[in-house]
Amino acid sequence: MILFLLTSLTAKSQTNINSVPFTLMESGHIIIQAKVDGVEGKFIFDTGAGHNLLFKKFAEKLNPKKSYNFFIAHRATGEALTVLIHYAKDLIIGNQHFKNQLYSTFDLEFGDIDGLISLQAFQNTPITIDYEKQTLSFDELTAADKRKYIDIQIANYADKALDIFTNVKLNDKISAQVLLDAGAGKNSFWLNARFMEPLQLDSTQFDIQDRKSEFDSTKSNKFLIGTIASIKTENDLAKVVNPKTFFVEGLIYEGKTSIEWLGKKISISLPEKKIFIIK
Known part of the structure; x- marks a missing residue:
């Protein structure tokens, strides 16, 4: 019985560790907390962002080195944006620790939001969005989860x-x-x-x-x-x-x-x- 309880508690603890809460805005945007090179901020989780975009005020806290590398991104409407490319040593979301993550910056203000987190970090990590519980989780899926x-x-x-x-x-x-x-x-x-x-x-x-x-x-x-x-x-x-x-x-x-x-x-x-x- 004790072993069962310990196992159960451990499983629950691991589940909690492997998930992070998000705020679901009335507009439907998913807002998460993340740390970039040790600096914490609020970000929109954006599967259409292409790569991570940090707004200027937040990016200045990171004191990025001058970059000569660039990327010409195209918005869905065809508008071309030329952005400089930087790399963060660390991106931390919950217990997920991603190294050497690409980002660009843009002089844009969106309330208290510090930028956009894209799917780039998750190329080897499945990510589960639970709109009812308002959590992002990174646990392995069961066979039942994968039926549909x-x-x-x-x-x-x-x-x-x-x-x-x-x-x-x-x-x-x-x-x-x-x-x-x-x-x-x-x-x-x-x-x-x-x-x-x-x-x-x-x-x-x-x-x-x-x-x-x-x-x-x-x-x-x-x-x-x-x-x-x-x-x-x-x-x-x-x-x-x-x-x-x-x-x-x-x-x-x-x-x-x-x-x-x-x-x-x-x-x-x-x-x-x-x-x-x-x-």
């Missing part, structure tokens, strides 16, 4: 940025590959404006807006805003009916969506190229 899944495709840009995609079905007839972007918040569905024709949609029935870039006010994209009948995973595990949809001119992907619609508890496994739908 969707396949994902990984875009790795010379080890300087990493994105994930999956194939979806639009209105039960058109296939599209979409970027999976936790940084979009919740209920975010963007499609390339090219899909309006094959979906036989009348653009005059959509609200048309020109939206300026948050990074460069001289740049803008046309958004056609309305609804489609449905979007679902190819294997029918997740489906949204009549989602508000943004058809974007200049979108560099076929589509881009948030990830909360996939399930209440999901695990992203880059090594297995799958997202497991646990709940």
Whole structure:
């Protein structure tokens, strides 16, 4: 009995150690605590970030060395951003300790948020998002956890940025590959404006807006805003009916969506190229 209790307590302790709480904002953004080179901050966990981005005020605390290496990142709207590349000796999230992590900086303020944490650190570590318990966990999954899944495709840009995609079905007839972007918040569905024709949609029935870039006010994209009948995973595990949809001119992907619609508890496994739908 004593041995059983000790084993049980140890298992619970390990489970707690291998998870970190997050704050789920009303917008659907996941906010986590992390340390970069010993400096603690608040970050958005963003599967669409490509790589870690630290906002200027936080980055200055790290006193990064001058860098001549750079990366030209493209936002989903096609806007090019040239950023200098730095490396942090340590990135710590809960009990997960990642060495030599790439990051860039940008002069941007977003309340008390210090930056974006991407999927780059998790190339060998599956990460489970539990929206009900509001935790990120890093435990190994059971066979039962892995029964339901969707396949994902990984875009790795010379080890300087990493994105994930999956194939979806639009209105039960058109296939599209979409970027999976936790940084979009919740209920975010963007499609390339090219899909309006094959979906036989009348653009005059959509609200048309020109939206300026948050990074460069001289740049803008046309958004056609309305609804489609449905979007679902190819294997029918997740489906949204009549989602508000943004058809974007200049979108560099076929589509881009948030990830909360996939399930209440999901695990992203880059090594297995799958997202497991646990709940």
